[in-house]
Amino acid sequence: MAKLIKLDKDVTIQIKDKSEEYLTPDFVYIPFPPKKEDLKKEVHIKKASMLYQDVYSPVSGTLKSVEKNILSNGEEVNCLVFLNDFQEKREKTYATRKKINNLSKQDIIEGIYNTKIKEKLLQDGLVTFLISGIDDEPYIENEAFLQREHTKSIADTIDALLNVYPKSRAYIALKNTDNKTIMAYQNVLGMYKNVEIKLVEDLFLIGKEPFLKKYLHMKDHDVYLKASEVYEIYLNLKKRIPILEKYITISGNGTTNPMVVKTKLGVKVLDIFKKFYPEDLGDCAFYANGMMQGTVLDLNRLIVTRDLDGIIIMKKVKRVAKKCIKCGKCISICPFHSNPLLAYKLGMQVKCMHCGLCTYICPSYIPLYQYLRGDKRE
Ligand code: SF4
Ligand code: SF4
Numbered sequence: 001m002a003k004l005i006k007l008d009k010d011v012t013i014q015i016k017d018k019s020e021e022y023l024t025p026d027f028v029y030i031p032f033p034p035k036k037e038d039l040k041k042e043v044h045i046k047k048a049s050m051l052y053q054d055v056y057s058p059v060s061g062t063l064k065s066v067e068k069n070i071l072s073n074g075e076e077v078n079c080l081v082f083l084n085d086f087q088e089k090r091e092k093t094y095a096t097r098k099k100i101n102n103l104s105k106q107d108i109i110e111g112i113y114n115t116k117i118k119e120k121l122l123q124d125g126l127v128t129f130l131i132s133g134i135d136d137e138p139y140i141e142n143e144a145f146l147q148r149e150h151t152k153s154i155a156d157t158i159d160a161l162l163n164v165y166p167k168s169r170a171y172i173a174l175k176n177t178d179n180k181t182i183m184a185y186q187n188v189l190g191m192y193k194n195v196e197i198k199l200v201e202d203l204f205l206i207g208k209e210p211f212l213k214k215y216l217h218m219k220d221h222d223v224y225l226k227a228s229e230v231y232e233i234y235l236n237l238k239k240r241i242p243i244l245e246k247y248i249t250i251s252g253n254g255t256t257n258p259m260v261v262k263t264k265l266g267v268k269v270l271d272i273f274k275k276f277y278p279e280d281l282g283d284c285a286f287y288a289n290g291m292m293q294g295t296v297l298d299l300n301r302l303i304v305t306r307d308l309d310g311i312i313i314m315k316k317v318k319r320v321a322k323k324c325i326k327c328g329k330c331i332s333i334c335p336f337h338s339n340p341l342l343a344y345k346l347g348m349q350v351k352c353m354h355c356g357l358c359t360y361i362c363p364s365y366i367p368l369y370q371y372l373r374g375d376k377r378e
Contacts, residue, residue, distance in 0.1 A: 004203035004211060005333065007292070007360070009138050015251055019145050019260040022275055023245065024086065028058050028266030029069050029079040029303045045082065048241050049091040054115055058244040058264040059084040069268070069301040072288045072308040079303065082266075094240040100156060103237065105164040112233055113242040120223050121161070129161060129170035130218055133181060133227040134200070134207025137290035140310040142247040143207075144181045145260040147227050150234070151184045154227055157234040159192050170195045172227070173212055177202045204292070205335065205355055249310035250276070252291075254284035269302040269311060287312040292356035295373070322364040330358035330368060340368040347371070 030051060045051075047060040061082045069079045097103075103111070112118045131154075135143045147154060158170045174181055176199040185197055198216055205211050209224045225233075232243045244265060250272070251258030261272055287294040288302060289309050299311070330340050338350040340358040344366065352372050359369040 004206055004215075004335075005357075006202055007138055007204045010253055013139050013251055013253060013258055015139075015141050015249065015258045015260060019149065019247065019262055020276060022261055022263040022267065022272050024084070025059070025264055025267045025271055026084055027064075027268070027271075028061075028082050028084065028264060029067070029268060030055065030057070030082065030266045031069070031071065031077040031079050031303070031305065046089050046091040048244060050242075051080070054113070056113070056242040056244060057082065058266050060087045060089045061085045069303045070297065071305055072295070072297075072302070074288075074295050074297055076301075079266075090241075096240065097238050100160040100234070100237045101163055103160055103164070108160065108164060108233075108237060111237045111240070113236050114229075114232060117225070117229050117233060120225065123165075123221075123223065125165075127165040127168040128218065128222040129158065129168065130212065130216070130222050130224045131158065131170060131172045131227055131230055132207045132209070132212055132224065133172055133174045133178075134212070135309075136205055136207040137293055137309065138204075139251040139258070139312050140249040140290055141251075141260055142249055142309055143227050144178055145249075146231055146247055147181050148184045150231050151188050153234045153238070154230050155185070155188050155192050155195065157230050157237070158195050160237065161233075162194050168194070171198045171216065171218075172196070173198045173200055173207070173216065175200060175202045175206075204357070211335075243306070246304065246306065246308075248272075248304060248308060250313065251310070252284075252287070252313035254281055254313035254315050263304055265304055265306065267304045269299050269304060269308075272304075273299060281313055283316050284313045285316050287314065292360060293354055319365040321366045324364055324366060327363060329361045329363070333357045333361045340372055343371045344368050 043063040045057045047057055049057050051057055059082060061084045063080055064083050065081045066078050067081055068076050070076050109118060109121060133143050133147050135141050162168050162170060174197060189195055200206050200215055206215060235241055235243060245262055246265060247260050247262050249260050263272060285296050286299050288297045288311060291312050331337055336351045338352055342348040342350050354373055356369050359367060362368060
């Protein structure tokens, strides 16, 4: 694996300290798998009712129609359109648990809604947990905000997990530049045995599982969770609800008001913009999920799903691609040492995690990313 690098960032882009909320949308739009058109119009659904595997209704309301919208990767999908009745009525209501550190392993596994998270916890014996509290895209700070606003809940959940895996340990990885989150943990972690903070350098991609494990000399079978997944476990076990909301970051040099917004899943990004950015954002490009790993998209039909982390609004800069000077920088910077020129020149498939580093480093401004991903990045 290649050596990770520190990116040049625009330090004038500063996200305001407190997150905003957009939790009362009139409509939510839930993507559904192609052949799953068994829900009929005017069906009434309760909040948190399961629509299909790992997907739950974020509101109570009525199914009104089906319409096409787009996901963060640009894919067009059919969505169920629900009119919110603002009653917030739930299918089944379980009492919130007073505490979660007395749960058995079976209680924990059964209480988790998300299949992928559940599978990670099926190990027996000694477990080392690696919790990544790192945002891996410049100008996106969801993990940092979530940890600062829910530090105790995250620590309680880690403690509950350690109780059912005797003699286990947990490490929370944070960037050594993220002072606010480090301080938030320092204020609570004294109470928790076997939970330790590991500081890492501010390198691009360092929060991703293989890179973080390598950097911290951890083993492949150690259990990796994002801080947001730990908080999801907390909601499942303590509040007994699936994840229905998430943080997204809206920032970039095209706005004077960068922020993190807590919103319902299924909301249209345009509705969030109408509330917080009613002004004309001028001649900007909107990068869903960031400038490095994301895609330039039209916001009109983009919806908030679990994998949308944010929108980076950037003033458009006209860069004309020049001839390749065969410097080889794109190959040497690639985490896999893949040759993106094979995709660019010959349309070949190369091993690629769509990190955007080859485009970032190219002195000739060649949009390699566009060829690797097939999107319309400018
Ligand atoms: S986008 Fe793909 S080819 Fe380019 S550096 Fe990243 S992994 Fe390598
Ligand atoms: S970094 Fe750009 S100019 Fe250099 S070899 Fe790769 S494509 Fe060509």
